[in-house]
Amino acid sequence: MSKHVLAQNQYGKAENRIVKITRKGEGGAWHEIRDLNVSVALRGEYRDVHLTGDNANCLPTDTTKNTVYAFAKEHGVDSPEAFGILLAKHFVSSQAVIHEAQIRVEEFTWERIPVATRKEQHSFVRKGQEVRTAQITYSQDTGRLQVISGLKDLTVMNSTNSEFHGFIKDKYTTLQEAYDRILATKVTARWANAASAAADAGHDWDRSYEKVRRHMLEAFAETYSYSLQQTLHAMADRVLDHVATVNEVRLNLPNKHHFLVDLEPFGLKNDNEVYFAADRMYGLIEGTVHRDGVQPVIATSDWITA
Ligand SMILES: O=c1[nH]c(=O)c2[nH]c(=O)[nH]c2[nH]1
Incomplete structure (x- = not known):
C-alpha cells in the first residue's frame, strides 16, 4: 500500500471530434451542421483503479467516446450546452461510482x-x-x-x-x-x-x-x-x-476526412448523420x-x- 495520498483525479476521452448533420425541408435538402470537439472527464470512486489495479469501477474511456457519438444520433445536437448537459447527466446517473462528470465542448462554427x-x-x-x-x-x-x-x-x-x-x-x-x-x-x-x-x-x-x-x-x-x-x-x-x-x-x-461512425453495435443506424472528423x-x-x-x-x- 502506498503511504502517499491520492488526491484529485479524473479520466475520460478527450477531444472527440464530431460532425452531426441534420437534414430538413423537402427531401432533406436543407442541411444543418454542428461541428464539435467534446471532452469527457469522470470523477468518483476511483481509488481502487489507481491503487490496486482493480478496474471494477472503471467505465472505459472508449465507452465515453462511443456515448458521445451515439448521443448525437439519439438526441441530436441542439447546442453545445444542451448536448453537454445530456452527457453529464447521463454519466452520473448511469453508474453509481461516477459522482461527477465534466463535459467540455468546443464548437467550430460555420x-x-x-x-x-x-x-x-x-x-x-x-x-x-x-x-x-x-x-x-x-x-x-x-x-x-x-x-x-x-x-x-x-x-x-x-x-x-x-x-x-x-x-x-x-x-x-x-x-x-x-x-x-x-x-x-x-x-x-x-x-x-x-x-x-x-x-x-x-x-x-x-x-x-x-x-x-x-x-x-x-x-x-x-x-x-x-x-x-x-x-x-x-x-x-x-x-x-x-x-x-x-x-x-x-x-x-x-x-x-470525415468518417461515418459505426453505430450498429448500439443498435443505431447511421444514415450519413454522425461523422468522426479526423485531423x-x-x-x-x-x-x-x-x-x-x-x-x-x-x-x-x-x-x-x-
Ligand atoms: O477526392 C479524393 N481523391 C483522392 O485521390 C482520394 N484518395 C482517397 O483515399 N480518398 C480520396 N478522395
Whole structure:
C-alpha cells in the first residue's frame, strides 16, 4: 500500500471530434451542421483503479467516446450546452461510482455559402477570416514586377454532393467506395496576376481578391464532386473564366476526412448523420491551372498542412 495520498483525479476521452448533420425541408435538402470537439472527464470512486489495479469501477474511456457519438444520433445536437448537459447527466446517473462528470465542448462554427440557383443548401465556410497573402518580386535586371496573390486557412465543407469511387484497387486498397460523403478542405490558394495588372497603378487589388475568393467558393459549392481533384480544377477554372487579370491559379487542398461512425453495435443506424472528423493524416491534393500559352510561375514545393 502506498503511504502517499491520492488526491484529485479524473479520466475520460478527450477531444472527440464530431460532425452531426441534420437534414430538413423537402427531401432533406436543407442541411444543418454542428461541428464539435467534446471532452469527457469522470470523477468518483476511483481509488481502487489507481491503487490496486482493480478496474471494477472503471467505465472505459472508449465507452465515453462511443456515448458521445451515439448521443448525437439519439438526441441530436441542439447546442453545445444542451448536448453537454445530456452527457453529464447521463454519466452520473448511469453508474453509481461516477459522482461527477465534466463535459467540455468546443464548437467550430460555420456559415452557409449561399447558392441562389438551387434550393438544396449543403455548402459551408468556416466562420472567421482567412489569411490573405501576397508575394511581390521586382527584378532590377529585367524590370519585371511579379505579383502573386493568395489566401490560406479558408475552410469549406459540402455535406453532400460528393462521391469517390472507380479508383484503382490493388492488394493494399481497403478504402470503400463512397457515394455520399462529406467533402471538406482548408484552401490554400495562390494566383499569379498579369504583368499588365501589376503595372497598372490603378489596379483594384481588394476587388480582385474578393472576386477570386467568391468564384472559388461558388465553384466549390456548386460542383457535384467525384474527387477533390475535380473540385480543385473547377475552382481554379472558374477563377480564370471570371477574373481576366489572373493568369494562373495554384491550389493546395488537404482532404479533411470525415468518417461515418459505426453505430450498429448500439443498435443505431447511421444514415450519413454522425461523422468522426479526423485531423490527420489527410489526403493532400495540389495542382496548378493556367491560361493556355502562359508559363506557370507559382512555386509548387511549398509545405502545406491541414
Ligand atoms: O477526392 C479524393 N481523391 C483522392 O485521390 C482520394 N484518395 C482517397 O483515399 N480518398 C480520396 N478522395
